[in-house]
Amino acid sequence: MVEKRQIVAMGLNHKTAPVEVRERLAFSGEDTAEVLDTMSGHPLVEEMALFSTCNRVEFLLASQSPEKAVEAVKDFLATFKSTPRSVFEDSLYIHIGDDAVRHVFRVAASLDSMVVGEAQILGQIKDSYREACKHGTCGVVLNRLMHRSFSVAKRIRTETSIGDHAVSISYAAVELGRKIFGQLDQKAVLLIGAGEMAELAVEHLVNNRARPIFVANRTFERGVELAEKFRGTPIRFEEILDFLKQVDIVISSTGAPHYVLVRDDFNGLMRARKNRPLFFIDIAVPRDIDPEINRISNVYVYDIDDLKNAIQENIEERRQEAVRGERIVDEAVYQFRKWFQGLDVVPTIVGLREKAEAIRRRELKKTFGSLHTLSEEDRAAIDRLTAALVNKLLHDPTVFLKASGHRDEKALYLDITRRLFNLDQSTENNTRPSPDSPEDE
Numbered sequence: 528m529v530e531k532r533q534i535v536a537m538g539l540n541h542k543t544a545p546v547e548v549r550e551r552l553a554f555s556g557e558d559t560a561e562v563l564d565t566m567s568g569h570p571l572v573e574e575m576a577l578f579s580t581c582n583r584v585e586f587l588l589a590s591q592s593p594e595k596a597v598e599a600v601k602d603f604l605a606t607f608k609s610t611p612r613s614v615f616e617d618s619l620y621i622h623i624g625d626d627a628v629r630h631v632f633r634v635a636a637s638l639d640s641m642v643v644g645e646a647q648i649l650g651q652i653k654d655s656y657r658e659a660c661k662h663g664t665c666g667v668v669l670n671r672l673m674h675r676s677f678s679v680a681k682r683i684r685t686e687t688s689i690g691d692h693a694v695s696i697s698y699a700a701v702e703l704g705r706k707i708f709g710q711l712d713q714k715a716v717l718l719i720g721a722g723e724m725a726e727l728a729v730e731h732l733v734n735n736r737a738r739p740i741f742v743a744n745r746t747f748e749r750g751v752e753l754a755e756k757f758r759g760t761p762i763r764f765e766e767i768l769d770f771l772k773q774v775d776i777v778i779s780s781t782g783a784p785h786y787v788l789v790r791d792d793f794n795g796l797m798r799a800r801k802n803r804p805l806f807f808i809d810i811a812v813p814r815d816i817d818p819e820i821n822r823i824s825n826v827y828v829y830d831i832d833d834l835k836n837a838i839q840e841n842i843e844e845r846r847q848e849a850v851r852g853e854r855i856v857d858e859a860v861y862q863f864r865k866w867f868q869g870l871d872v873v874p875t876i877v878g879l880r881e882k883a884e885a886i887r888r889r890e891l892k893k894t895f896g897s898l899h900t901l902s903e904e905d906r907a908a909i910d911r912l913t914a915a916l917v918n919k920l921l922h923d924p925t926v927f928l929k930a931s932g933h934r935d936e937k938a939l940y941l942d943i944t945r946r947l948f949n950l951d952q953s954t955e956n957n958t959r960p961s962p963d964s965p966e967d968e
Contacts, residue, residue: 722780
């Protein structure tokens with residue numbers, strides 16, 4: 528029998544790894560395309576998708592050798608990111624089978640997010656899935672799993688109030704700003720980069736009457752678009768240091784592989800600001816703002832891990848709703864398991880019916896060849912009779928094989944069925960007349 532594929536989810540997230548580790552393993556869009564193209568040709572990987580967000584890096588696999596596939600991905604990560612396995616291996620979680628399915632459903636439904644119920648993760652997963660489809664790395668298993676995860680997430684958001692309470696990374700950034708400045712009215716904001724969460728944070732600040740808004744982006748045209756969205760002013764990336772002298776809040780979310788601002792950039796800056804407080808919200812992974820800047824008097828630098836400590840209001844309410852969401856996930860895992868186990872059953876049932884049908888047609892051909900006086904109506908009646916006999920004979924075995932049962936028992940029953948009916952031989956052997964049968968006329 529062909530070995531059964533298993534689903535594997537492996538990776539690290541904000542719960543298992545600090546930002547210093549996550550940023551070393553983060554994948555850009557270009558990286559993701561290269562990873563999919565490279566790993567899709569690996570003999571241990573049949574299907575694959577890759578999620579890389581600020582809070583998680585995760586591989587989703589379908590493999591007949593899950594343990595070996597996990598080791599292969601670890602080796603690949605170490606090589607591709609020039610990072611020893613010892614740096615990240617202890618931070619990895621590895622889920623196989625039902626545990627992997629449950630994990631994917633929980634991630635899509637935002638039950639595993641830093642902020643339970645946040646909506647951004649589902650869109651990020653959909654983007655990752657589209658990229659995997661574009662590169663042809665998702666097959667029947669992951670296609671079904673991903674689409675099912677989308678429907679589970681939608682059902683949880685519809686049937687619970689998990690997303691009704693104002694708790695998010697961007698909300699946390701605003702709350703931190705309030706702690707530093709008291710009120711946000713007339714606090715000047717500089718947005719560096721075009722990250723989605725950074726934009727949301729700016730929207731929250733604008734709603735709290737922070738003004739004016741300046742936008743710096745490496746692609747100036749994109750900066751112009753964002754500035755128009757916030758009724759702000761676009762500036763050149765090279766002008767950032769000059770504008771740090773006048774703004775109060777800086778939100779940074781670029782895709783740069785290195786720090787955008789370092790400690791040396793602040794020589795004389797606070798003197799020019801007359802030591803007014805300066806608040807940095809660094810939502811980028813890898814980080815944009817050198818942590819050493821936080822040592823400067825009246826400068827406050829918060830990265831994405833710091834923000835979770837500021838998220839307190841409404842957390843308990845969301846957790847209560849999450850309990851209802853977990854029940855929906857458990858139900859969906861059970862339903863998916865039934866479908867997944869059926870993948871093993873279908874080829875056996877199809878093979879059994881195809882063999883029976885081939886035998887029926889061969890015997891009909893011999894019979895009709897020796898009964899030349901039969902009318903077309905008689906031939907049709909005999910054809911219907913033999914087809915009905917085959918269907919009735921195969922009905923009970925088919926129902927038995929489809930019936931849910933223990934996974935190991937099902938595998939045994941399938942193996943016995945394929946052996947009893949010799950289903951793993953070639954089609955030619957399956958339909959060849961037995962030695963003591965007369966040749967077809």
